[in-house]
Amino acid sequence: MFDKILIANRGEIALRVIRACREMGIASVAVHSTADADAMHVRMADETICIGPAPSTDSYLSVAAIISACEVSGAQAIHPGYGFLSENARFVQAVEDHGLTFIGPSAAHISEMGDKITAKETAKALGIPVVPGSEGGVATLEEAKIIGAEFGYPVIIKATAGGGGRGMKVAKSEAEMERAFQTARAESKAAFGNDEVYIEKYLQKPRHIEVQVFGDGQGGGVHLGERDCSLQRRHQKVFEEAPGPSISAEERAEIGSICANAIARMGYSGAGTIEFLYEDGGFYFIEMNTRLQVEHPVTEAIFGQDLVREQIRVAAGMPLSFRQEDLEINGHAIEVRINAEKLPNFSPSPGRISQYHAPGGLGVRMDSALYDGYRIPPYYDSLIGKLIVHGRDRTEALARLNRALGELIVDGVDTTIPLFGALLQEPDIHSGNYTIHWLEKWLEAGGVDR
Ligand code: MV4
Numbered sequence: 001m002f003d004k005i006l007i008a009n010r011g012e013i014a015l016r017v018i019r020a021c022r023e024m025g026i027a028s029v030a031v032h033s034t035a036d037a038d039a040m041h042v043r044m045a046d047e048t049i050c051i052g053p054a055p056s057t058d059s060y061l062s063v064a065a066i067i068s069a070c071e072v073s074g075a076q077a078i079h080p081g082y083g084f085l086s087e088n089a090r091f092v093q094a095v096e097d098h099g100l101t102f103i104g105p106s107a108a109h110i111s112e113m114g115d116k117i118t119a120k121e122t123a124k125a126l127g128i129p130v131v132p133g134s135e136g137g138v139a140t141l142e143e144a145k146i147i148g149a150e151f152g153y154p155v156i157i158k159a160t161a162g163g164g165g166r167g168m169k170v171a172k173s174e175a176e177m178e179r180a181f182q183t184a185r186a187e188s189k190a191a192f193g194n195d196e197v198y199i200e201k202y203l204q205k206p207r208h209i210e211v212q213v214f215g216d217g218q219g220g221g222v223h224l225g226e227r228d229c230s231l232q233r234r235h236q237k238v239f240e241e242a243p244g245p246s247i248s249a250e251e252r253a254e255i256g257s258i259c260a261n262a263i264a265r266m267g268y269s270g271a272g273t274i275e276f277l278y279e280d281g282g283f284y285f286i287e288m289n290t291r292l293q294v295e296h297p298v299t300e301a302i303f304g305q306d307l308v309r310e311q312i313r314v315a316a317g318m319p320l321s322f323r324q325e326d327l328e329i330n331g332h333a334i335e336v337r338i339n340a341e342k343l344p345n346f347s348p349s350p351g352r353i354s355q356y357h358a359p360g361g362l363g364v365r366m367d368s369a370l371y372d373g374y375r376i377p378p379y380y381d382s383l384i385g386k387l388i389v390h391g392r393d394r395t396e397a398l399a400r401l402n403r404a405l406g407e408l409i410v411d412g413v414d415t416t417i418p419l420f421g422a423l424l425q426e427p428d429i430h431s432g433n434y435t436i437h438w439l440e441k442w443l444e445a446g447g448v449d450r
Pocket residue numbers: 131156163164165166200201202203204208230232235277286287436
């Protein structure tokens with residue numbers, strides 16, 4: 001096992017990794033920009049190293065600075081958290097070239113899943129159901145129209161280099177194809193320097209269901225059920241839950257075993273998420289994330305497993321600490337993301353936290369790097385906390401969420417907390433009856449202000 005790990009991240013996820021390290025008897029090294037000198041992750045780590053100025057391109061995204069910090073500190077492994085360098089294959093290669101260990105999958109698996117066409121081909125070859133559509137890239141408008149006629153409108157045009165919704169366009173009819181196709185290509189070129197696109201049948205009212213997987217890197221793989229992350233605004237998740245309220249035990253076992261087998265056959269190592277659209281009882285692969293995700297705590301809650309500890313163990317060459325048959329779902333968990341943003345437009349709201357009080361009690365977890373007097377810098381993501389509640393069933397989890405939100409105090413900046421009080425007034429949230437479009441429609445109809 002490693003005796004020292006460097007955490008190439010900041011905020012709540014850096015604390016999350018430090019906590020796992022401490023429980024495992026591993027020393028932690030925090031890296032930070034000059035803007036984060038007073039950040040909680042810097043206070044909590046065993047050692048700290050300043051890696052550059054405020055802009056993340058010169059600090060948290062600097063491969064050279066992070067590898068130097070690792071060498072200087074004597075850490076043997078790097079945990080990337082989420083975002084920043086967590087899905088950067090060149091970073092992983094550089095880490096390995098320096099004789100260090102990346103806590104995550106291989107550079108090859110990261111690149112394979114970073115290219116969305118390759119990811120889909122790999123998924124299909126491994127028996128994972130995919131959205132019907134083009135075989136590979138679509139280079140010309142003529143070809144695009146043939147695909148449209150074959151699968152039927154509406155279709156969606158997606159960037160091969162994309163993900164997370166960038167460079168996507170819907171064509172509702174052949175008349176809309178030219179504009180949608182050219183716009184998707186131009187946006188992909190501008191955003192990723194690559195104009196390759198592919199086309200899929202557009203699903204009109206799906207849910208976003210993602211399956212948590214773990215590979216041991218030795219040909220073993222397990223799944224830890226699904227999360228429903230359909231409540232999103234502009235591709236940013238705001239409310240996540242596990243298990244998915246629309247997924248039966250039979251569906252879970254079936255899609256779970258397909259995913260676990262695929263991970264095993266890939267020889268995948270560490271945590272991953274296989275993302276699906278779910279509509280009318282069918283699962284359709286869209287992407288795979290090769291990192292630990294923001295919403296991993298809802299899975300931890302219902303399975304009683306520490307996913308960061310598991311990532312570290314697997315990276316150190318140890319076997320998974322559980323077998324599929326050891327994993328059992330206990331109750332229901334919900335996470336809400338607290339962002340420093342001003343409603344109703346979700347505009348960033350950095351500034352000084354005059355008062356912070358975290359909720360507590362049975363079934364409540366607050367993952368946050370806030371403290372009284374902390375100044376939220378304007379340079380980074382607006383996520384400042386995650387409130388995770390766990391109950392014996394969904395009804396209890398919702399009641400507990402309502403109770404915990406009542407205890408939570410974040411003063412001094414605007415936050416998304418009022419959004420969740422308003423959501424808890426909605427019958428559709430209580431019944432679990434929502435798709436990927438529910439939140440945006442509700443916000444357009446004045447949801448937060450009602
Ligand atoms: C789709 C889709 C409908 N049909 N693909 C958006 C982000 C990227 N991960 C995939 N996305 C979508 N792909 C087909 N064939 C609708 C979306 C989509 C979406 C997906 C998940 C969660 C929220 C979303 C919001 C808008 C569109």
